[in-house]
Amino acid sequence: MKVYLDNGATTMTDPQVSDTMAKYFTEVYGNASSLHSFGKSAKEALDISRRIIADSFNADSREIIFTSGGTESDNLAIKGVARALKDKGNHIITSKIEHPAVLNSCKSLEKEGFRITYLDVDENAFIDLNQLKESITAETILVTLMHANNEVGTIQPIRRIGQICKDNNIIFHTDAVQSYTKVDIDTKKIPVDLISISSHKIHGPKGVGALYIKKGTPLTKLSDGGSHEFDVRAGTENISGIVGFAKSVDLSTPEHIKLQNRLKDQLIDGIQRSIPDTVLNGPRDNRLCSNINISFRYIEGESLLMHLDMKEIAVSTGSACSSKKLEPSHVLLAMGIRPEHAHGSIRFTISRFTTKEEIDYTIDTLKPIVEKLRAISPLK
Amino acid sequence: MKVYLDNGATTMTDPQVSDTMAKYFTEVYGNASSLHSFGKSAKEALDISRRIIADSFNADSREIIFTSGGTESDNLAIKGVARALKDKGNHIITSKIEHPAVLNSCKSLEKEGFRITYLDVDENAFIDLNQLKESITAETILVTLMHANNEVGTIQPIRRIGQICKDNNIIFHTDAVQSYTKVDIDTKKIPVDLISISSHKIHGPKGVGALYIKKGTPLTKLSDGGSHEFDVRAGTENISGIVGFAKSVDLSTPEHIKLQNRLKDQLIDGIQRSIPDTVLNGPRDNRLCSNINISFRYIEGESLLMHLDMKEIAVSTGSACSSKKLEPSHVLLAMGIRPEHAHGSIRFTISRFTTKEEIDYTIDTLKPIVEKLRAISPLK
Amino acid sequence: MMDDYNEKVIDNFRNPKNMGSMDNPDAEGEVGNPTCGDIMKVFLKIDNNIIKDIKVKTFGCVAAIATSSKMTELALGKTLEEAKDLTRDMVAKELGGLPAQKMHCSNLSVEALHKAIDNYQKKHMTKEHTTD
Amino acid sequence: MMDDYNEKVIDNFRNPKNMGSMDNPDAEGEVGNPTCGDIMKVFLKIDNNIIKDIKVKTFGCVAAIATSSKMTELALGKTLEEAKDLTRDMVAKELGGLPAQKMHCSNLSVEALHKAIDNYQKKHMTKEHTTD
Numbered sequence A, B: 001m002k003v004y005l006d007n008g009a010t011t012m013t014d015p016q017v018s019d020t021m022a023k024y025f026t027e028v029y030g031n032a033s034s035l036h037s038f039g040k041s042a043k044e045a046l047d048i049s050r051r052i053i054a055d056s057f058n059a060d061s062r063e064i065i066f067t068s069g070g071t072e073s074d075n076l077a078i079k080g081v082a083r084a085l086k087d088k089g090n091h092i093i094t095s096k097i098e099h100p101a102v103l104n105s106c107k108s109l110e111k112e113g114f115r116i117t118y119l120d121v122d123e124n125a126f127i128d129l130n131q132l133k134e135s136i137t138a139e140t141i142l143v144t145l146m147h148a149n150n151e152v153g154t155i156q157p158i159r160r161i162g163q164i165c166k167d168n169n170i171i172f173h174t175d176a177v178q179s180y181t182k183v184d185i186d187t188k189k190i191p192v193d194l195i196s197i198s199s200h201k202i203h204g205p206k207g208v209g210a211l212y213i214k215k216g217t218p219l220t221k222l223s224d225g226g227s228h229e230f231d232v233r234a235g236t237e238n239i240s241g242i243v244g245f246a247k248s249v250d251l252s253t254p255e256h257i258k259l260q261n262r263l264k265d266q267l268i269d270g271i272q273r274s275i276p277d278t279v280l281n282g283p284r285d286n287r288l289c290s291n292i293n294i295s296f297r298y299i300e301g302e303s304l305l306m307h308l309d310m311k312e313i314a315v316s317t318g319s320a321c322s323s324k325k326l327e328p329s330h331v332l333l334a335m336g337i338r339p340e341h342a343h344g345s346i347r348f349t350i351s352r353f354t355t356k357e358e359i360d361y362t363i364d365t366l367k368p369i370v371e372k373l374r375a376i377s378p379l380k
Numbered sequence C, D: 001m002m003d004d005y006n007e008k009v010i011d012n013f014r015n016p017k018n019m020g021s022m023d024n025p026d027a028e029g030e031v032g033n034p035t036c037g038d039i040m041k042v043f044l045k046i047d048n049n050i051i052k053d054i055k056v057k058t059f060g061c062v063a064a065i066a067t068s069s070k071m072t073e074l075a076l077g078k079t080l081e082e083a084k085d086l087t088r089d090m091v092a093k094e095l096g097g098l099p100a101q102k103m104h105c106s107n108l109s110v111e112a113l114h115k116a117i118d119n120y121q122k123k124h125m126t127k128e129h130t131t132d
């Protein structure tokens, strides 16, 4: 049995999505900027897709910009706003648990003269709203805080974050790459100015993302060229990819969330019942339906991951050994988790294609592997 | 008969390409950065694709970076080098006939304090090598000149341009988006430091491009995040797109070029024989095999384009009316072509899928339309 | 906001009315220049202060041709005063709207009509003076 | 440059030799710390200056486990002096190479071996002194 539990890294493209895309390779292949009918058909597909994404945020079509993925969306939002507002102020607030696309965008802005505040998080990876309020100065132009964390699934209270930003007249960007289609954001109700999303995390194709930009938000272009995407993002539009992205949004339903929540509980409870010395990292509530992150004490994550891989179970780890920087997950460390426990963390991320049988198989497979690795561990 | 003669704008994805891609949506869908076997398979596909592109330039695999398209490649090359070398000098040389991705990247660098020289071109859109030499100063850090022009197909003498840059120790970038797979660049023989290419111009999928970066070329990242693509370009790799791009390179043969050259001659000669007052824009030699650009005197391009579209022939125009800026093609103007002739220019761009019958049909269809439009023109 | 031509505009472009030249017109008017890419020349036959016949020659885009045609239809049969009251917006409205960027550059035919009427009235006034 | 583990490394990881603890070892040596994510503890049985038995306990990644195992195979049967001449590079070479970033952090088992031998020799010298 092949069990893919790394849906936080990327997902299988839903066969219905790739089927929908097929036509846009060999039939509707025009350039959406072209005046002829080939171009018109491409433009129509683009418009319809944009509307689908806009609807998912209760937003206007013109507030959606297609990009090449979550990373580009984050870069465009953060650098775009910072550079547009640099005469207004030079202070940006983010958190210690953001995705590298956000953290490194901020780091690169530091070199341009911006000052960044990295908010702390508590043991469950929640930020402290008071610290946020206290960090705001007259120079603050942007707050960028992720909706749901990619490693431990913590869902931040973005309504209240947004309200604080709005009260202080500060632009609020949220990286919703992990939460999109799993936790709704109604832009008419939640005060948020920019939202990053990515197709390949929701069973759409890789290489496509989008950025919601509330009407009137100041933004400097990142990539210059033609005046595509309302002159915010240049480059011939990736029609097949965009159509696939929209289809993947169309295919997601509230039932999928319920299903995943059940499987999540099954996996957490199953592991904790059958394997001692395991700790759930991150909260039990206000957690993404798809994310389970567990530290297996006394063993190291990469070894566990590789043993699971030999049994055809795919997971990821927050262990240093899996990163090129040779440091354990910055998220787990920010949560105050001890390094040796961070090393033993495994992230299981499920999807709407995950089955109960796969979860059973995973629990059954884990037990002897963990025992074997513990038997050779000097820590146990 | 549907006749697509706008392959300079974008091409049909070759059915063999989309067939090859299929597997990478629903089977080999892992994240190339993941440690498990799903990730490994994706990484292998990525490596093989990179090797195919590298081989096409007689380059090393590590010299190829995948991007989201030609626009991103141009931005990354130009801004990346300029920002990396800003302490060395602030002068960049380009030409008046570059694609907006290059021109607007340069414009945006002007705002950052760089000085840009825009070289003139002659009536056939060739730059003047002496003007290039004379423009070089001690401050010059980058020369960016396109390989083949997208509007009139002029192929610049990049070997000599590259040699001039090399002699002066200046980095040379060329936008080869239009020429790729049509005019070879052997990086072991032609001194060039960066080359931009794009998949959707060569029957690959949209939303993928690449940048050749000669080993040792200084470059600042444009998009921050993970350390993908040798830490030059962040973002989860678009495996299906990249595999498709590589396949489209694999499928291109010298025979396709010969075929297109024949069809090009057929179209140029056919139009000039049957319709008076037509002028070929750009050179007859050193011209891309796929590009035919003709001014039909006394009539305006958009009107001609729309009439052709009603007969299911897709072309493009350099007329102001087709651009949002309401100015005629900057390329045609730089060539010294009078505005009223620029307005009447039509670009026919063929591909390896174009047939002799389609060219015949196009010539036959053009004649009465041109006559009809001339009959109502106040200029004739 | 509208980016594309609507069906009505395309229809009028496809089958434009009253296009071409006229023998011995009573008046002519021309606007535009080759640089901007739109030129319209209007020819009128006027009888008893009424536009009895109208023709237009147009160099320009889809919008230029469609608005030229629609203008002739609106002007035909009108008195010179009524014709002078015609505006670009009326022409655009009759066509169900135009893309924003086309409103100002390509929708010039009304100006050509007004020029022709002006020319006619000047000539006429001059005539009256001389015959006086 | 190598980014991935080769087959040999994976094989040694999958079926590591001499892993676990030992009753009454003649010497022990431990290196690493929990923060960096690799800890190895080596146990030795020494007879007549020769390593008669060796066990290792490893907390760490694939490379850490594979190199630990390979180290025990290289050390077993050697004299203490020969064992002290073993290096990280020899272990890595026996495994057909390691990814660059794994060379320094995870390939520590030789150090643990050397520590165990040092501990043994110190104890032994002390003993000689006291019984002297």
Ligand SMILES: Cc1ncc(COP(=O)(O)O)c(C=O)c1O
Residues within 6 Å of the ligand: A008, A009, A068, A069, A070, A071, A072, A074, A099, A101, A146, A148, A149, A150, A175, A177, A178, A198, A199, A200, A209, B234, B235, B236
């Ligand atoms: C929270 C978060 N932000 C941003 C990204 C980057 O998105 P992409 O891989 O589409 O560039 C990811 C995934 O990698 C993510 O999980």
Ligand SMILES: Cc1ncc(COP(=O)(O)O)c(C=O)c1O
Residues within 6 Å of the ligand: A234, A235, A236, B008, B009, B068, B069, B070, B071, B072, B074, B099, B101, B146, B148, B149, B150, B175, B177, B178, B198, B199, B200, B209
């Ligand atoms: C010469 C040239 N450069 C750059 C580009 C931009 O490439 P892309 O459409 O892949 O962004 C194009 C095509 O649009 C082009 O013709």
